[in-house]
Amino acid sequence: MNLYWGDLHNHCGITYGFGSLENALAAAREQLDFCAIIGHAMWPDMPEKTEELEFLVDFHMKGFAKLQNNWEYVRNTVRESNVPHQFVTFQGYEIHSSEFGDHHVLSPSDELPLIQANSPAELVAGLAPLPVIAVPHHVGYTPGYRGVNWDAFSEEISPVVEVFSKHGCSMSDSSPYPYLHTMGPRDSRNTIVSALQRGKRFSFAGSTDHHAGYPGSYGDGRVAVMASEKTREAIWEALLARRTYAVTGDKIACQFTVNGAVFGSEVKDSGSRQLKLDVTACDGIEKVTVYKNGKAWSIVNGVSGGDQVQQPSSAQGRYKVRVEMGWGENKDGFVWQGSARLDGGQIVSVETCFRGQSVLAPTPEMRDNPNINALGNKLISSSDNGAEWTCTTFKNPSTQHPQTAALIFEIDGDINSNLVVEANGQTFAHSIGELLTGSRSAHLETYNSEAVLFHRAVPESEYCFQGEWSDDQKETDCDAYHVEIKQWNGQCAWISPVFVLA
Structure with missing residues (x-):
């Protein structure tokens, strides 16, 4: 298995974003292994047009029509850019929803049609039998105000959830990177921690939600996928198996297992949980936090870094x-x-x-x-x-x-x-x-x-970390362990949970 880096949610001028599709794909190839360029396609419960909302409604409707009129060109361009073992692309588009929260659908099929639906679940059902998933994003907004609806959330159609983007971080209401966009603040009821504590099972992704056609724009969100090879088929299999995690920008390489099961997995409770973490970061590691059911369970603080002056060592x-x-x-x-x-x-x-x-x-x-x-x-x-x-x-x-x-x-x-x-x-x-x-x-x-x-300069002892923990305390019928890595420069990684089932 190898780590591959991508952006599954980036916008450009194919709808109401900016920049050409060709430029977006070229930018992605420079620092990513895979990407999906997403067009805005529909908003079934969009607010009615008033004088105050005229701009909002008009740019959405024009963007939707632009994607519809150019869907064949978009789909063909994305298809032609997919080169196995070199650079991988996926097809996809977005459905807004006040009730269910915004989702973008992804598919490895170049036959993906552009259809209309009233909800993400209805959209995925309408696209059957093609392989399709729906990824909720910027989930932390107010319920009913473009935040996710955890009551309607389906693990079957959404194995992966976007937890960080240019909108901010939705892990918890105290996580770094708060929501500052005009769409409003984050609400603890819609955070990732809230969902895990409700027993929801999914893996984490970071993606940019960037609207000027630059997939993987540094600091705006990226997703790591553990797959057997750099092909559509292998990366798609990894998405379905939830072998993903989120980073803000730096490609923080992580391996996290519970009883040998890698992040995103489900493992039967054997009475003892052996946690192992291996991290190769891009800057000094400030803090490693292991969470159990959304609560900090073990914290390891960095031994040095930040403003501390390092004493030179002549050792190789x-x-x-x-x-x-x-x-x-x-x-x-x-x-x-x-x-x-x-x-x-x-x-x-x-x-x-x-x-x-x-x-x-x-x-x-x-x-x-x-x-x-x-x-x-x-x-x-x-x-x-x-x-x-x-x-x-x-x-x-x-x-x-x-x-x-x-x-x-x-x-x-x-x-x-x-x-x-x-x-x-x-x-x-x-x-x-x-x-x-x-x-x-x-x-x-x-x-x-x-x-x-x-x-x-950061010595290897500061940017590499290995940790092992043991736990024998069952808290729920589905205990979820996930990890947050924070570097001294503020860049973070959120490693997807391993779910221990009673």
């Missing part, structure tokens, strides 16, 4: 160094041409953290721009001693909303290993020993200009 080892670019005042996009080389040591891997423009929903002043997602973000090459890339960053829209880009270099070296970065003709270099004591930044121009940031 592995380190992760994040190089971030952005800032400045350019609202129209600043293009970076970058390269890196390592003097003394070896680059083990390079992970990209590229973003699309920050768009969650259309506003009256926005106009269609098919190239809004043509950002040229690309890892051009990488080797054991260097890398080359290009990317576009924008002025941060607020002090809490970054529009930067980054690359994470995993390095096998020592304190004398020197990472040299050339960005737009300027050269910056720092050793592992120097970066173990803290971050270093530099600006391209004199004032308010774009900048390059070398983050603190």
Whole structure:
């Protein structure tokens, strides 16, 4: 089994999002293994049109009609982009619902028709016998106000639930990333914890719900899937088997089992539950929390990191160094041409953290721009001693909303290993020993200009974790164990439950 990374819920200009479908698929191929580009298709219980709601109703109706009129083109483009073992696509579209909450249907079938229905369950039934699931998303909104309806929730049609996206985190009402969109706050009755405590069984997914055609936009949500190979059939089987988990952005690699059963599984209670967790993160691990039936059951705090200064060690080892670019005042996009080389040591891997423009929903002043997602973000090459890339960053829209880009270099070296970065003709270099004591930044121009940031070097002992626990206390006929991983940089992973059945 391998981990594959994707986005199962991303929007573009095929309905009332922005950016071309082709650009969206090209962006996905740069840093994901699979994706689904979702069109908005229907809202059976949409509020009646009034003067106050005129814009809301009109942009929805125009978007629905646009998808209907272009469905064959959308379906064919998605089909042609599916290349087994290289990049996987799924077909799908979205149904809004005030009563049941919003869902998007997914299918591995390129024959998926675009039909109308009054509910997610009716939609899945109408698409039979094609293989289809319905994924609830932004579930934490107010009941009856586009939040999920757990009373009507069906595990058979929804094995996976989206727990994090650009809307925020729906795990609990005290989780990081609160709901701040105009649709309102999150409500504890509709959180994931509430559902688990009611005995609902499903796995977790992160996806962006990004409306400017950039699947996997860093920090907006991604889903990890454990599958046998990178094909539609294998990833679909993993979705049905609930072998998924959610991350905010960093590809935090996790393995979590209870009595040998992997996340998403159901296992019979044998009287003793042996929990095992193996994590390879992308930054220092601040905290690992194991939850039992939605309540914190065991907490392991990171041994170091954050603002603590690390004492350099001359020992050979592995380190992760994040190089971030952005800032400045350019609202129209600043293009970076970058390269890196390592003097003394070896680059083990390079992970990209590229973003699309920050768009969650259309506003009256926005106009269609098919190239809004043509950002040229690309890892051009990488080797054991260097890398080359290009990317576009924008002025941060607020002090809490970054529009930067980054690359994470995993390095096998020592304190004398020197990472040299050339960005737009300027050269910056720092050793592992120097970066173990803290971050270093530099600006391209004199004032308010774009900048390059070398983050603190993180030794392997801080970004890797292994834990084992034992439990023999039955609480319910279906005890659910899940895990939250939080890094020092705020990036998180939510590992799907293993369900222990009496």
